Amino acid sequence: MKPVTSSLKIRRSVKAKRLRLAVKPGLIELVIPCETGEAQAMAFLDKHRAWAEGKLLELNDRASRIPSVRSFASSATLPWRGREIPLLIREEQGLKIRVSVGEAVHIALPQGLGDSRDEVALRAFYAWVRRWLRTHVALLAERYALRTSLRPREIRIKRMKTRWGSCGPSNDININWLLALAPESVLEYVVVHELCHIAERNHSPAFWSLLARHLPNYAEERRWLKTHGTELMARFHL
Numbered sequence: 001m002k003p004v005t006s007s008l009k010i011r012r013s014v015k016a017k018r019l020r021l022a023v024k025p026g027l028i029e030l031v032i033p034c035e036t037g038e039a040q041a042m043a044f045l046d047k048h049r050a051w052a053e054g055k056l057l058e059l060n061d062r063a064s065r066i067p068s069v070r071s072f073a074s075s076a077t078l079p080w081r082g083r084e085i086p087l088l089i090r091e092e093q094g095l096k097i098r099v100s101v102g103e104a105v106h107i108a109l110p111q112g113l114g115d116s117r118d119e120v121a122l123r124a125f126y127a128w129v130r131r132w133l134r135t136h137v138a139l140l141a142e143r144y145a146l147r148t149s150l151r152p153r154e155i156r157i158k159r160m161k162t163r164w165g166s167c168g169p170s171n172d173i174n175i176n177w178l179l180a181l182a183p184e185s186v187l188e189y190v191v192v193h194e195l196c197h198i199a200e201r202n203h204s205p206a207f208w209s210l211l212a213r214h215l216p217n218y219a220e221e222r223r224w225l226k227t228h229g230t231e232l233m234a235r236f237h238l
C-alpha cells in the first residue's frame with residue numbers, strides 16, 4: 001500500500017461554502033473555504049481521512065483490474081475514425097489535463113499520477129471524443145433528416161458495453177462513443193440505423209428495406225462491426 005499522504009492536495013477556495021474532501025484518481029483534495037481556520041480544517045481532515053484513503057484505493061484498484069485501461073497510455077497508436085494515429089502523451093509538473101486530436105492524439109497530463117495515469121488519460125480522451133462526436137453526429141443526423149424526415153428528439157453519446165446505438169420510445173438516440181474510432185461510414189451506418197427506428201421500431205423486413213433505401217451499402221458497415229466491434233469494445237472498456 002502506498003502512503004496516501006503524498007497525494008494530498010490542499011486548496012483554499014473563495015467559492016467553497018464548507019470543508020470538503022474530493023477523491024479523484026490518484027489524488028485527495030481538501031477544499032477549505034477562506035473563512036475556515038487551519039485547526040478546524042485539520043480536524044476535519046483527521047476525521048475523514050480514513051474514508052478518503054479507502055475511496056482512493058478503491059479508485060486505484062478499479063483502474064488496475066481493467067487490463068485495457070492499464071495499457072491505454074502506453075499504446076503507441078490509437079484508432080481514430082478508422083485509422084491508427086500516434087498517441088503522444090506529455091507529462092509535466094502542474095500541467096492541466098488536455099486533449100487534442102488531429103494527425104495524432106495529444107494528451108497532456110500532470111506528473112505524478114502514478115497508478116491512475118492510464119485511467120486519467122483514457123477518461124480525458126473519452127470526454128474529448130464525446131464532445132466531438134456529439135457535434136459530429138448532430139450534423140450527420142441533420143443531413144439525413146432533410147432526406148428522410150426522421151428527426152431524433154435528442155442525441156446522446158454514451159459508453160455502451162454491448163450495443164452501438166439505440167433509439168428510445170421518445171426518439172432519443174444513443175450512440176456508442178467508440179464509433180468515433182471506427183471508419184466514418186460505420187458511424188454513419190449506426191446513426192442512420194437508429195434514425196430508421198423512429199419509423200420502424202423493430203428489425204422487421206420493413207425496417208431493413210427502409211434502411212437500404214437511405215443507405216444501400218449498409219451490409220458492408222454491418223460486417224465491419226461484426227468483425228472489429230468486439231475488439232474495439234474490449235480495447236477501450238471503461
Ligand SMILES: [Zn+2]
Nearest residue numbers: 193197202203
Ligand atoms: Zn436496430
